[in-house]
Amino acid sequence: MDGERLKLSDTKNWLILISVFFIALDLFVWNEIIFNGKNKNPEIYFLNVGQGDSELVALPDKVKVLIDGGPDKKILGNISSIFSYFDRRIDLVIMSHPQLDHFGGLMEIFKRYDVGAFIWSGEKTGAASFQELEKTARQNKIPELFLAEGDKIKYQGNIFEILSPAKNSTSIKNINDDALVIKFTSQNNGKVLFTADIDDKVEKYLSQKYDLTADILKVAHHGSKYSSSLEFLKSVLPKISIIEVGKNSYGHPTKAALARLSDIGSKIFRTDKNGIIKMVLDNNKVNVFTQNNGN
Numbered sequence: 653m654d655g656e657r658l659k660l661s662d663t664k665n666w667l668i669l670i671s672v673f674f675i676a677l678d679l680f681v682w683n684e685i686i687f688n689g690k691n692k693n694p695e696i697y698f699l700n701v702g703q704g705d706s707e708l709v710a711l712p713d714k715v716k717v718l719i720d721g722g723p724d725k726k727i728l729g730n731i732s733s734i735f736s737y738f739d740r741r742i743d744l745v746i747m748s749h750p751q752l753d754h755f756g757g758l759m760e761i762f763k764r765y766d767v768g769a770f771i772w773s774g775e776k777t778g779a780a781s782f783q784e785l786e787k788t789a790r791q792n793k794i795p796e797l798f799l800a801e802g803d804k805i806k807y808q809g810n811i812f813e814i815l816s817p818a819k820n821s822t823s824i825k826n827i828n829d830d831a832l833v834i835k836f837t838s839q840n841n842g843k844v845l846f847t848a849d850i851d852d853k854v855e856k857y858l859s860q861k862y863d864l865t866a867d868i869l870k871v872a873h874h875g876s877k878y879s880s881s882l883e884f885l886k887s888v889l890p891k892i893s894i895i896e897v898g899k900n901s902y903g904h905p906t907k908a909a910l911a912r913l914s915d916i917g918s919k920i921f922r923t924d925k926n927g928i929i930k931m932v933l934d935n936n937k938v939n940v941f942t943q944n945n946g947n
Contacts, residue, residue: 705720716744717745727760740765741765741768742761746812748833749828749848750775751828774798801814841935866888867938874896875909876906892938
């Protein structure tokens with residue numbers, strides 16, 4: 653009898669395990685269907701990486717372009733919450749400029765993902781962390797491309813246009829102002845302006861040279877008082893402005909920058925309050941999804 657009871661108990665345990673397996677499988681399948689299906693329209697993710705910048709542009713056919721990687725490993729949790737664990741491809745990684753709060757997390761991306769190409773301006777620093785980034789890219793045999801003002805990346809009806817810095821620029825001494833400024837245009841869908849950490853001097857230059865109008869603005873330098881000048885904001889006229897920021901000692905975002913954004917009637921979202929922010933561009937409309945309501 654004892655032996656029979658043991659067999660029945662074992663059978664029951666197996667049934668429980670099988671049941672749990674199918675429940676887990678069912679959840680996995682639904683996760684794949686709901687969160688990892690092919691997107692028909694461009695999706696822009698402003699990642700929650702703390703005091704730093706990281707944006708992910710997801711184009712049709714699962715083409716992904718990552719701009720900056722934040723300061724550390726936080727980016728990995730962000731991306732794994734958006735895409736399947738088995739989706740290990742990032743087609744392009746763009747570094748706006750070599751400061752740790754923009755490239756620190758890229759080292760982990762280079763180690764863990766199949767990266768098609770690493771794009772940056774060629775502007776280097778002597779920091780050991782940046783040298784480690786270059787070493788990691790070489791070890792993983794990731795092709796490098798240097799881009800500057802006038803260069804474009806095109807995919808179907810989508811264009812990433814580099815507005816700054818100028819090729820072989822020697823006039824800019826501040827590494828923030830030498831960052832890649834990128835205008836993303838999706839045909840019949842919308843426009844996004846990525847401004848890295850530029851200040852008002854570069855903003856003025858861009859305003860005088862380009863049509864900067866955009867539906868979405870990635871606010872420069874985490875809402876610094878030296879960026880987001882009123883003249884610049886009036887030239888962009890963003891419906892939505894995103895501030896990527898975390899706990900910091902700089903006072904970011906500043907009251908002055910927030911006030912100027914409010915003055916032009918732009919809706920403001922912040923990663924420190926809203927978490928990961930997802931924008932879907934659809935026929936010149938922007939659908940916004942956040943992790944929380946910011947309260």
